[in-house]
Amino acid sequence: MDRDKKISTAVIRRLPKYYRYLKELLRKGIYKTSSKELSQMTGFSASQIRQDLNNFGGFGQQGFGYDVYNLSSEIGKIIGADKNYKIIIVGAGNIGQAIANYTGFYENGYDVVAIFDKNPKLIGLSLRNVTIQDIDEIDTFLSQNYVDLGVICTPKNAAQTTADSMVQNGIKGIWNFAPTDIRVPDDVALENVHLNESLFSLTYYYNKNTTKAD
Amino acid sequence: MDRDKKISTAVIRRLPKYYRYLKELLRKGIYKTSSKELSQMTGFSASQIRQDLNNFGGFGQQGFGYDVYNLSSEIGKIIGADKNYKIIIVGAGNIGQAIANYTGFYENGYDVVAIFDKNPKLIGLSLRNVTIQDIDEIDTFLSQNYVDLGVICTPKNAAQTTADSMVQNGIKGIWNFAPTDIRVPDDVALENVHLNESLFSLTYYYNKNTTKAD
DNA sequence: TAGATTGTTAATCGATTAACAATC
DNA sequence: TAGATTGTTAATCGATTAACAATC
Incomplete structure (x- = not known):
């Protein structure tokens, strides 16, 4: 082959x-x-x-x-399902929390090692025994801890800087939930989950089926 | 044309x-x-x-x-972005809650009119002013209220019965977050968001980039 | 062996890109 | 008008399907 x-x-x-x-x-x-x-x-x-x-x-x-x-x-x-992955999540809002709490993760060898947010109300809280840290700590954390994958769950205006920060600290795989396109070097794997676009695709077919052809 | x-x-x-x-x-x-x-x-x-x-x-x-x-x-x-949609969410776990709390929804004309779960600990709680109802109420609710789209956020073993129930009550568009394939009639629009598969796709490219070719 | 099903080549189909006439 | 850019046809590219020899 x-x-x-x-x-x-x-x-x-x-x-x-x-x-x-x-x-x-x-x-x-x-x-x-x-x-x-x-x-x-x-x-x-x-x-x-x-x-x-x-x-x-x-x-x-x-x-x-x-x-x-x-x-x-x-x-x-x-597909790499035989390996374990250390993951950080940036953005502990709705989606970030859902990802952090998703038990399927842990069962499949994914280990959330840190969660970051910039909201003081969230910093210090814990999700599945992982304490939410101040986003300003991300560089320090990444310089001291090996991480495989980064998950971006920030609002769209913070997505690119978050990605940059991950890339600069050597993360080679990014799962992006922010509803925007981010740019990463060629050697960084990027997978986008654009829920907005998924939903519009649904409404397109929904309307096609339900709107009467005259 | x-x-x-x-x-x-x-x-x-x-x-x-x-x-x-x-x-x-x-x-x-x-x-x-x-x-x-x-x-x-x-x-x-x-x-x-x-x-x-x-x-x-x-x-x-x-x-x-x-x-x-x-x-x-x-x-x-x-793509149907000019219309408003009435939505129900079935399954108020991690993903269901994230979807229900997502404000982008409301800003874009999506209106969550009901949330269902079977967990007694969740029933009665409210997300964005929508009270979580017992899943057993879904048929009654749908027979009395017009709904455009159904979101499935249940565990995989409940996904198909949930879809069946939506379809039987006339819902013509389903957004499926359960990690399984569901079957719906041709006139029902179906959009799957399989996060597991998205993540495996990421780890494939991640490993391709990071694993040394010998 | 005969039947079954793969691995793989060839044929088809569909999607993307290139090219350019139309026209603002 | 000349320049720009669309709309659309033709060419190319790639992905899917069909076919079948290999072989268990």
């Missing part, structure tokens, strides 16, 4: 879904599956599933199918 | 971003723009922007560009 083959983001976005269904099969005690079965579960075509998986190697066995445990383990490695 | 021309979801997902930047231009008092300028702001190619917009009509003027107010208003109509 060509190490440097360019994998499209469309492929990458399907992998977590495969992973989710494979984990579900394991929970049900099912240890064998096929691209056809995965197709029925995920809604993606069997052909596409085989193409996707073969970007990363031949995980199946001709004539047989896929070993669920093996395949989920391989996909887990690809 | 062909009324029934199929517009790809890729196009639809770009529209809110155009809308966001156009609103920003208006705030800055800029009333004229071009596909070239929009390209610099959004990162999409000028050609693509013109193609996208011309799916819905000729909003520009040859030799001149686009009137910002007019274009934002037209895009707003397309």
Whole structure:
């Protein structure tokens, strides 16, 4: 397999879904599956599933199918689900708190090691045993503690400076919930969750379905 | 323009971003723009922007560009940003609370008219003046109140029954935050926000950048 | 072995980019 | 008018689907 083959983001976005269904099969005690079965579960075509998986190697066995445990383990490695991550959250408003309190995080190897905010009313409070610190402490904290990922839950006007601060302190992955586009160097992974845009996409289809064509 | 021309979801997902930047231009008092300028702001190619917009009509003027107010208003109509929506939230845990408390909602014409949960500790509490009701009341409530959109913030095992209940009571748009796939009829708009999958996508690129190639 | 299902190449489809005539 | 920029067609690129030889 060509190490440097360019994998499209469309492929990458399907992998977590495969992973989710494979984990579900394991929970049900099912240890064998096929691209056809995965197709029925995920809604993606069997052909596409085989193409996707073969970007990363031949995980199946001709004539047989896929070993669920093996395949989920391989996909887990690809998407990084096999690792633990130290995370900081900047912005302890609605979304920041929701992220900090989300237990799925802890179960999946994500460890929130610090939370920052600039609101004095929030500083000093704790979410899941992590005390909210003054945002002014972020540089000091990051210079003393290794952190994998930063989550931006600030208002949009603070998003870019927050990102800059993370980048300057060596963070290489940013999950951005602020409703704005931020700029980061090429070697920093960035994933945006733009809820506003998601909602407008919903209302587009909602109106398309409900508005009478005259 | 062909009324029934199929517009790809890729196009639809770009529209809110155009809308966001156009609103920003208006705030800055800029009333004229071009596909070239929009390209610099959004990162999409000028050609693509013109193609996208011309799916819905000729909003520009040859030799001149686009009137910002007019274009934002037209895009707003397309994505439904010009309307108000009555919303219910089911599940008042971390995410449900964050959504309910999100003020951007109210500013943009979204009105949370009811919140439901099954946890007795939450029932009776209020978020932004909306009292959390027992989930068992949902059918009664929906039979008596018109609601546009339903937001699912339940654990995954309750997501499908929640969706079914919304659909049976005539809700035509669902915003799903539960980490599972739900099935709805074709005439119901569905938008999934799968944070787990978003996070795995981030860790994929994070590991790709940070893991040394040997 | 025969049947099943992968891995992979080839064909198709759709989306993006390029080019340019229209026109303000 | 000349310059600028759209709207739109054509060309290119990439992603998905189809097909099938390999093989368990």
